[in-house]
Amino acid sequence: MKALKFPATEYSPEIDFDPVNHKFLISGYSRPENVRTFYYPVLEWIDNYGKEVLASSNKADFEKKPINLTLKMNYFNSSSAKFLLDVIVEVHKFHLAGYNIVINWFYDEGDDDMLETGEDLSDMVDFPFNFIENNN
Amino acid sequence: MCFFMVKNGIILSHFGQLKxxxxxxxxxxxxxxxxxxxxxxxxxxxxxxxxVECLENIDRHKHPQSEDLNLSHEFDTKFLLELKNNYFIINTGNIVENNVVGLLKKKIETVNQLNDKDLKKxxxxxxxTGSISEKGGAGVGIIEMAKTTQNKIEYNFKPINKELSYYQIKLKISNTN
Structure with a gap:
């Protein structure tokens, strides 16, 4: 399976999904002109990753090296919030299927809005995130 | 220049069609x-x-433009950001069809009546439970505005004719964190 990579722009985040190391990164600003066109391929990729990569792997292999979703957002608009939740829900399904996962949520020092949004999303999927303050 | 802008209060403005x-x-x-x-x-x-929420909302719904309808400039699409008494004030104005006025009023009144905890809920x-509309909206824009500003959304619908109204909103963001 190929990695999924989009570079960051001033209106869309960097996407770096690596199926070999099971590391998924979304980072930057998210207010794409067409939010559906931007995020559908991401959700489709996660679905295919589950079918192609996880289906042929051993769950025990993920004990020491979990599937790692990192969200390092500077800003996202309200429609992107819906899609970020969808991404989290899809990755969380791997946890429900018995794979070890980790979700990292980065925020700037003092940015309570970003921290609280992460806490909300964590509550919504009922899975604890690692909350990490950005080092500027 | 900086002194002028603070004194005058206007930080950003845009009038006319917004893309x-x-x-x-x-x-x-x-x-x-x-x-x-x-x-x-x-x-x-x-x-x-x-x-972003204000401007995308105006762009997304492709509201009729005053210039295309031969209306006065008072109904131009408008975005204004000012600093007044240590508050950043955002004023927007755009034309909407009268058939959405009731729904918009209901949405704003609902969020205006909620405290922080209930807004979060x-x-x-x-x-x-929501889905992304064809136009790309998730239905959380107005909630996001209220949540972020932590102030009531002031609004007004000025009737233009039988079909259209001019929709204005005013949002306040404290300049103290």
């Missing part, structure tokens, strides 16, 4: 103005977030 590219231009200008005025980064983030509910 997706206009939003990027206004956000870049915001960035520069906030640096010039040495505004706290967290306050800037709030203004940025509210601005509503935000979660809409995010979990």
């Amino acid at each position: 997706y590219d206009t939003i990027g231009n206004l956000l870049r200008k915001l960035d520069n103005k906030m640096k010039e005025l040495s505004i706290n980064e967290l306050v800037k983030k709030k203004i940025y977030a509210v601005m 509503l935000y979660r509910k809409v995010l979990l």
Whole structure:
């Protein structure tokens, strides 16, 4: 399976999904002109990753090296919030299927809005995130 | 220049048709103005977030334009950001069809009546149960504005004719974090 990579722009985040190391990164600003066109391929990729990569792997292999979703957002608009939740829900399904996962949520020092949004999303999927303050 | 802008209060303004590219231009200008005025980064983030929701909402719905309808300039699409008494004030205006006025009023009145905790609950509910519309909206824009500003949304619908009204909203963001 190929990695999924989009570079960051001033209106869309960097996407770096690596199926070999099971590391998924979304980072930057998210207010794409067409939010559906931007995020559908991401959700489709996660679905295919589950079918192609996880289906042929051993769950025990993920004990020491979990599937790692990192969200390092500077800003996202309200429609992107819906899609970020969808991404989290899809990755969380791997946890429900018995794979070890980790979700990292980065925020700037003092940015309570970003921290609280992460806490909300964590509550919504009922899975604890690692909350990490950005080092500027 | 900086002194003039603080004294005058107007930080950003846009009148007339608004396109997706206009939003990027206004956000870049915001960035520069906030640096010039040495505004706290967290306050800037709030203004940025509210601005995007306001501007995308105007762009997304492709509202009729006053110039296409031969209406007076008072009904031009408008975006204004001012600093007054240590509050950043955002004023927007755009034409809407009268058949959406009731729904918009209901949405704003609902969020205006909620406290922070209940706003958060509503935000979660809409995010979990809503879907993204053809136009790209998730239905959480107005909730996001209220959540971020932590102030009531002031609004007005000025009737233009049987089909159209001029929809104005005013949002306040404290310049103290």
